Amino acid sequence: MNMQKIGLALGLMWSSAVFAATPFTHWQLPGGTEVWLAETHQLPMLDISVSFPAGSAFDPADKPGLASLTQRMLDQGAGGMTDVQIADRLADGGAQLGMELDADRASVTLRTLSRPEQEQSALAVMSAVLAHPAFDASVLQREKARLEEALKEEDAEPQMMAAFAFQSAVFAGHPYAHRTSGDVGDVEKLDAGALRQFWQTHYTQDHAVIAMVGDVTREQANAIATRLVSGLPATAPGVSVAIPPVPSLTAPELRQISFPSKQSQILIGQPGVKRGDPDYYALYVGNYVLGGGGFDSRLMKDVREKQGLAYSVYSYFMPMQQAGAFQIGLQTRTQETATALQAVRSILRDFVQNGVTAAELTQAKDSIIGGFPLRIDSNRKQLEYLSMIAYYHLPADYLEQFPRQVAKVTAQQIRQAFRRHLDPDHMVTVVVGDAPALK
Amino acid sequence: MKKWLAVVLACQATSALAGITQFELGNGMHVIVQEDHRSPVVVSQLWYRVGSIDEENGTTGISHMLEHMMFKGTKDVPDGEFSRLIAAAGGRENAMTNQDYTVYFEQLQKDRLALAFRLEADRMQHLDLAEEGFRKENQVVMEERRMRTEDQPQALVYENLMATTFEANPYRRPVIGWMDDIRHLTLDEVRQWYQRWYTPDNVTLVVAGDVSPDDVRKLANQYFGAIPAHPLPVRKEQTEPEQTGIKRIVVKAPAKVPYLLMAWHAPYLHQNANDWQPWALKVLSGVLDSGAGSRFGRVLVREQQVASEVGAEYDLLGRGPGLFVVDGTPSAGKTVTDLETAIRAQIADVAKNGIREDELARVKAQVIANNVYQRDSVFYQAMLLGQFATVGLPATEVDRVVDHVSAVTAAQVQEVARRYLVDDQLTVATLDPQPWNNHHDAPPVDMHQLR
Numbered sequence: 001m002n003m004q005k006i007g008l009a010l011g012l013m014w015s016s017a018v019f020a021a022t023p024f025t026h027w028q029l030p031g032g033t034e035v036w037l038a039e040t041h042q043l044p045m046l047d048i049s050v051s052f053p054a055g056s057a058f059d060p061a062d063k064p065g066l067a068s069l070t071q072r073m074l075d076q077g078a079g080g081m082t083d084v085q086i087a088d089r090l091a092d093g094g095a096q097l098g099m100e101l102d103a104d105r106a107s108v109t110l111r112t113l114s115r116p117e118q119e120q121s122a123l124a125v126m127s128a129v130l131a132h133p134a135f136d137a138s139v140l141q142r143e144k145a146r147l148e149e150a151l152k153e154e155d156a157e158p159q160m161m162a163a164f165a166f167q168s169a170v171f172a173g174h175p176y177a178h179r180t181s182g183d184v185g186d187v188e189k190l191d192a193g194a195l196r197q198f199w200q201t202h203y204t205q206d207h208a209v210i211a212m213v214g215d216v217t218r219e220q221a222n223a224i225a226t227r228l229v230s231g232l233p234a235t236a237p238g239v240s241v242a243i244p245p246v247p248s249l250t251a252p253e254l255r256q257i258s259f260p261s262k263q264s265q266i267l268i269g270q271p272g273v274k275r276g277d278p279d280y281y282a283l284y285v286g287n288y289v290l291g292g293g294g295f296d297s298r299l300m301k302d303v304r305e306k307q308g309l310a311y312s313v314y315s316y317f318m319p320m321q322q323a324g325a326f327q328i329g330l331q332t333r334t335q336e337t338a339t340a341l342q343a344v345r346s347i348l349r350d351f352v353q354n355g356v357t358a359a360e361l362t363q364a365k366d367s368i369i370g371g372f373p374l375r376i377d378s379n380r381k382q383l384e385y386l387s388m389i390a391y392y393h394l395p396a397d398y399l400e401q402f403p404r405q406v407a408k409v410t411a412q413q414i415r416q417a418f419r420r421h422l423d424p425d426h427m428v429t430v431v432v433g434d435a436p437a438l439k
Numbered sequence: 440m441k442k443w444l445a446v447v448l449a450c451q452a453t454s455a456l457a458g459i460t461q462f463e464l465g466n467g468m469h470v471i472v473q474e475d476h477r478s479p480v481v482v483s484q485l486w487y488r489v490g491s492i493d494e495e496n497g498t499t500g501i502s503h504m505l506e507h508m509m510f511k512g513t514k515d516v517p518d519g520e521f522s523r524l525i526a527a528a529g530g531r532e533n534a535m536t537n538q539d540y541t542v543y544f545e546q547l548q549k550d551r552l553a554l555a556f557r558l559e560a561d562r563m564q565h566l567d568l569a570e571e572g573f574r575k576e577n578q579v580v581m582e583e584r585r586m587r588t589e590d591q592p593q594a595l596v597y598e599n600l601m602a603t604t605f606e607a608n609p610y611r612r613p614v615i616g617w618m619d620d621i622r623h624l625t626l627d628e629v630r631q632w633y634q635r636w637y638t639p640d641n642v643t644l645v646v647a648g649d650v651s652p653d654d655v656r657k658l659a660n661q662y663f664g665a666i667p668a669h670p671l672p673v674r675k676e677q678t679e680p681e682q683t684g685i686k687r688i689v690v691k692a693p694a695k696v697p698y699l700l701m702a703w704h705a706p707y708l709h710q711n712a713n714d715w716q717p718w719a720l721k722v723l724s725g726v727l728d729s730g731a732g733s734r735f736g737r738v739l740v741r742e743q744q745v746a747s748e749v750g751a752e753y754d755l756l757g758r759g760p761g762l763f764v765v766d767g768t769p770s771a772g773k774t775v776t777d778l779e780t781a782i783r784a785q786i787a788d789v790a791k792n793g794i795r796e797d798e799l800a801r802v803k804a805q806v807i808a809n810n811v812y813q814r815d816s817v818f819y820q821a822m823l824l825g826q827f828a829t830v831g832l833p834a835t836e837v838d839r840v841v842d843h844v845s846a847v848t849a850a851q852v853q854e855v856a857r858r859y860l861v862d863d864q865l866t867v868a869t870l871d872p873q874p875w876n877n878h879h880d881a882p883p884v885d886m887h888q889l890r
Contacts, residue, residue: 042477045811076731084741087731091801094808113808142744145771149747152695153768156872158590260693260875262585295510295522305519308578311586331586363527370529374546377478378815 022382025218026390031234032206035225036390038213038382046114046214047383050130050228051391053241054106054202057175057321065182069140069147069190070198071099071106076143077136079128089125093118097126103176104243104321105391106202109383114215123224131231133199135192144187151184159331162265162432165255169428170269170325174246204235211387213379246271246323249426254439257432264337264433265329268344270422272317272326275392279417281405283317286414288364289356290348291315291328296363298347303330309340321392326422337435349424355415369403459824459834460652464659466668467640471824471834472655473647475817481648482818483555484544485563486825488643489636491538491614492759493674497623500616501632503536504580504624508633509543510534511572513565518572521558528554537614539758540829546818549649556662563637564666573626581622584615592692593766596700596868599690604702604866608679610759640668643828647821679704679760686866694872696747699775700766701782702866705753705859707761712836718843719851720753720763720859725802726794726852727751727765727785732801734785735767745773745781756830763860775869786860793853806844 022038029035059066075097076083090097095112108130112122154160164179171177181187210225249270273283284292291299291314303313313330328348332340356364376382376399389398431438460472490502512518525532530547532555545555588594598613605611615621644663646655682704708717728735728751739746749767769778813819824834836843 040477043811043814045815084732084737087733087736088801091730091732091805094804096812111812113811118808142741145744146740146747149696149768149771156592156693156695258876261590263582263590293526295519296526301519304579305575308575309582311579311583331582333582333585363523367526367529370527370548371531372529373478373480373548374529374531377480377817380815 022213024386026396027222029205029222029226029229031229031232033208033210033225033229034390035210035221036212036386037216037218037221038379038386039216039218039221040213040379041215043379044114044215045111045379046119046212046216047109047111047379048126048224048228049107049109049211049383049387050126051105051107051209051211051387052203053104053207054198055102055104056178056180057103057243058198058202058241059175059178059182063182063190063194064178064186065180066190066194066198067106067202068101068181069144069187070195070202071101071108072143072147073135073140073195074099074108074129074133074199076139077134079125079132081125081128083139086125086129089121093121095122095125097122097129101180102320103180103324107387111380123227127228127231130203130228135195135199137192140192140195144190147181147187148184151181151187155184158259158261158263158265158432161257161259162267162430165257165430165432166267166269166327166428167325169253169255169430170249170271171246174322175243176246176320176322176324200233201236201239202241203232205229205232206235207241208232209387209390211383211390213383213386243321249423249428252426252429254429254431256435256438257430259432259434261334261433263331263333264340264431264435265331266337266341266344267327267329267430268348268427269325269327270427271323273319273421274323275319275321276394277319279413279420280317280319282409282413282417283421285361285364285368285406285409286351286356286418287315287317288368289360289414290351293364293367296367298351299328299330299344302347303340303343307339307343309333309336309343313344334434337431337433338438341429341431341438345424345427348422348427352418352422352424355418356411358411361409361411361414365406365409368406372403459838460655461834462656464639464664466664466666468659468663468666468668469643469828470655470659471643471645471828472650472652473645473817473820473824474650474652475647475814475820476649478817479549479649480546480817481549481552481646481650482544482546482821483552483559484542484645484647484821484825485559486643486645486829487541487543487637488539488641488829489632490536490540490758491612491616492609493636494609494612494616496612497620498616498628498632499612499620500580500584500614501624501628502541502636503615504577504621505629505632506534506536506541506543507576507580508568508573508629509562509566511566511568511576513561513567515565516558516561517567521562524554524558530555538610540825542825544818544821552646552650552655553658553662556658560662560666563639563642563663566633566637568626568630568633570626573629577621577624580615581618584618584621587615588613589618592690592694592870592872593698593700595692596690596698596870599688600700600702600866600868603686603688603868604682604704604762605679605760608677608760610679635672638669638671639663639666641671643825645821645825645828647817647824677759682864682866685862688866688868689871690868691871691873693875694870696768697775697872698766698768698870699778699782700764700868701779702762702764702868703860704864705761705763705855707757707759708755708830708832709758710831712832712839712843715847715851716855716858717753717755717761719847719855721755722799722802722844722847723789723852723856724751724753724763725805726789726798729802729805733798734789735782738785739767739778739781740770743781744770745777746770749778749782756826756832758830779867783862786856789853790857790860794849796849799847799849799852803844803847807841810841 318324
């Protein structure tokens with residue numbers, strides 16, 4: 001009966017997914033740049049992302065925040081244009097330039113109308129920003145000062161304080177451990193020479209990965225990609241963009257930070273899983289039941305619905321180049337801190353021990369598979385998938401495989417995968433708030 | 440100017456691809472269908488025209504509390520089942536409450552719209568409100584208030600500003616409610632609120648996605664058509680008395696960086712879409728704040744370096760009295776007073792000398808482009824339609840936004856700056872950051888003492 005239901009859901013989804021996903025193609029430019037394209041002419045617009053292995057994991061040990069500041073400076077003067085000229089030229093055509101950065105990846109994104117005049121103008125700005133950033137010293141001074149104010153603001157936000165403490169404990173000694181943008185004191189030490197050097201080393205043609213979705217042909221896309229990377233350097237011999245494996249935790253750790261807030265911010269976790277790990281689908285489906293599936297999840301049902309202890313409680317795996325974090329998060333009123341912590345720990349322990357029930361597994365699969373078309377129902381969402389597939393060298397049929405692999409996951413695989421990747425006895429626990437010291 | 444004309448024409452051609460269909464059910468429920476056949480998905484949004492603007496002192500936050508209780512079950516669909524059924528169908532659901540409306544939504548594959556309608560129609564009529572579930576959910580809402588407001592200094596500044604700038608209009612009260620009001624809400628009060636406002640003629644249903652208007656009409660009639668309407672209470676006008684002098688408040692909270700929030704009374708677009716003033720105010724907000732090249736970014740952040748961050752916001756639409764809002768963080772070594780002075784000088788400059796044609800053209804170009812970009816999101820398209828309908832504007836006006844903005848002149852932008860952004864209409868709120876002490880040097884406390 002259950003099998004039939006899954007089969008039926010899969011069948012329905014499958015026909016839809018074929019319609020939903022714009023077919024995509026990919027190729028390589030002579031300089032080594034990977035280009036991935038989803039051609040769709042329904043709207044007169046084009047989305048582009050250009051990604052590099054230039055995230056915060058590549059910060060030199062004595063220069064935390066270098067990757068982030070380098071990226072921030074790209075559009076603050078480039079190709080003979082000032083920051084204001086860049087902004088005005090983009091705005092004149094209604095184009096939007098964006099920057100995204102995590103520990104692995106630095107991406108520059110562009111959204112523009114596909115009318116030739118607007119598109120060409122926006123592409124000229126984007127290629128200048130990528131290949132001819134000015135890193136002007138006085139502009140850098142200003143941007144550092146602005147960044148430092150933003151970091152100081154975060155330093156007084158309990159949610160951010162918890163996130164930074166969590167990151168540094170879970171990844172202790174690893175390049176994933178430090179705050180992406182560095183701390184206030186780190187930023188002060190960065191100079192234009194270091195930024196230029198980082199750009200020269202990491203924003204290279206052969207490491208660039210371009211994704212495009214929208215109103216563009218294969219031929220036009222090829223010309224655009226060529227133009228965007230033509231001014232970029234090649235990777236120097238001997239430069240490695242490998243990231244070392246994340247060591248497992250060998251002992252539990254509690255970090256409690258005192259702050260006069262009404263709620264305690266609680267984060268619990270460990271290093272989780274890396275991109276392409278064969279256990280990923282089992283962990284993904286299992287985590288839906290644990291804390292990823294909103295009101296379907298055990299954490300939400302217990303901590304919020306049954307006990308009224310939190311508005312938001314969740315868990316996730318963030319797969320990265322190396323094992324990214326597994327994290328459980330919630331916030332509760334100060335006086336319930338210990339109660340909430342105990343509830344979450346016991347749910348996690350039970351889950352790793354016993355896994356999911358048959359009914360939970362069916363519900364998780366129905367939801368994930370049936371919801372698949374919603375994940376790719378816009379150009380922007382497709383761009384994110386395309387960029388991720390390309391950057392992490394995932395199989396080209398990743399989107400087709402996703403629902404199929406989810407459908408195949410068994411309760412036993414979930415139990416085994418959770419036991420392989422998580423150890424409830426060695427979790428990091430971070431608590432920020434006004435609660436008395438915990439044990 | 441020729442350049443912009445070409446783009447405007449192109450956009451109109453695009454918008455013709457995706458049409459809007461509207462109709463009314465026998466019970467007065469209004470339905471808007473936006474076709475978008477790019478993906479095999481649909482979004483359904485049920486907009487109840489009730490929000491914090493309809494609330495009274497002592498029971499603030501009741502619209503939002505009811506929104507939470509709407510997921511707590513009916514006789515046919517018990518507690519937890521609503522979310523479980525939508526999730527089992529691969530859907531997503533949630534709800535939002537603000538000053539003007541409460542909206543419930545589902546996103547699904549296109550052939551599963553009937554499920555959303557069945558569940559929404561059921562809870563529109565048969566909500567089963569039980570004391571125990573209410574008490575737990577009440578605690579959840581208090582946690583939500585702590586999370587969103589009490590532990591967020593800038594949100595506290597906003598809440599205080601609203602309570603100061605408005606003296607009579609209900610916009611002065613927070614959507615989530617005052618903590619003590621939330622705590623003292625009773626199940627009976629929530630039940631009465633539900634019975635008073637949840638009637639089909641107080642609802643706009645917006646459906647957007649890969650559907651045909653005929654199918655939606657059939658389904659809407661099937662599920663919502665037979666729900667009886669009942670009379671709505673009279674909504675009395677609550678005109679805000681005119682402010683006659685600048686108001687200032689200070690909020691203290693643990694923080695490291697100060698914050699400045701300024702708000703001027705300025706009209707929203709109500710009912711008459713051809714009222715030029717709100718459109719001119721919208722353009723003004725773009726001239727001041729739309730990237731590094733706009734006035735705030737260029738002058739305040741770059742030339743004067745008095746602001747670390749600074750922005751302008753004008754919502755355009757609202758059932759109640761409008762505000763034109765500016766906020767910012769002073770750069771290191773500068774004070775909120777320095778920043779306020781610099782902001783007021785920029786606004787005075789627009790009022791005195793007006794804006795340049797290239798500034799105007801730049802803002803218009805961005806509005807025109809955004810009008811294309813927003814079509815990438817079916818959900819956002821539905822949100823726009825619902826917002827227009829809720830303030831009493833025809834849904835067809837969503838397609839005319841570009842026309843309205845294109846018609847704004849530089850003289851009109853100067854005129855609204857001169858007329859509305861004046862000191863007597865201004866409220867200034869600042870965050871005074873407070874240091875805090877670490878107290879964890881104290882010896883560890885046994886876990887049991889916490890209970």
